[in-house]
């Protein structure tokens with residue numbers, strides 16, 4: 295399957311190969327403290343080169359199976375990861391939906407990068423996988439994530455108590471969706 299490449303004004307968004315593991319390791323090492331309150335507890339593999347070689351191999355296998363598309367946003371020189379956008383749990387049939395998760399590097403927050411990326415990535419993924427819906431959820435106090443989703447046209451659909459284990463604690467989440475049509 296052809297590896298997707300989505301170009302935006304300031305980034306190249308693509309599925310990285312195991313040979314590019316250093317880029318992902320650098321992103322998570324640099325941003326571990328910033329991302330910790332918003333993400334599941336990460337194991338050692340997220341901070342080691344061998345760990346990312348392994349994870350990127352799994353990402354590529356999952357992509358080949360059509361289950362997920364884990365995208366990294368590189369700067370235009372392709373030598374730094376600015377953000378990640380993960381489309382997972384791609385389901386077809388009468389559902390035609392997936393889940394979206396994202397994180398940006400601390401130094402790039404507040405500059406419109408994630409909006410720029412998702413504005414292009416969401417239509418691309420919906421078209422490629424013939425999806426009807428993209429789900430994206432956030433903790434109630436994650437105001438930046440809420441604002442981003444609203445700007446992208448997501449609708450708030452509900453509230454799930456004790457929904458995801460974030461930073462070691464089961465956290466409530468606001469449920470949102472972008473629906474085609």
Ligand SMILES: CC(C)(COP(=O)(O)OP(=O)(O)OC[C@H]1O[C@@H](n2cnc3c(N)ncnc32)[C@H](O)[C@@H]1OP(=O)(O)O)[C@@H](O)C(=O)NCCC(=O)NCCS
Nearest residue numbers: 332396397398403404405406407408409431432438439442
């Ligand atoms: C959630 C997250 C991706 C939002 O990032 P973000 O940079 O706030 O999102 P956007 O790309 O939409 O940028 C919006 C900001 O850029 C500013 N901006 C600057 N130039 C801009 C431009 N050209 N276009 C749009 N916005 C621009 C906006 O004013 C806004 O900043 P403000 O809120 O300080 O006013 C980020 O906070 C993050 O990764 N957090 C940690 C992990 C996390 O929470 N992940 C999501 C879990 S649900």
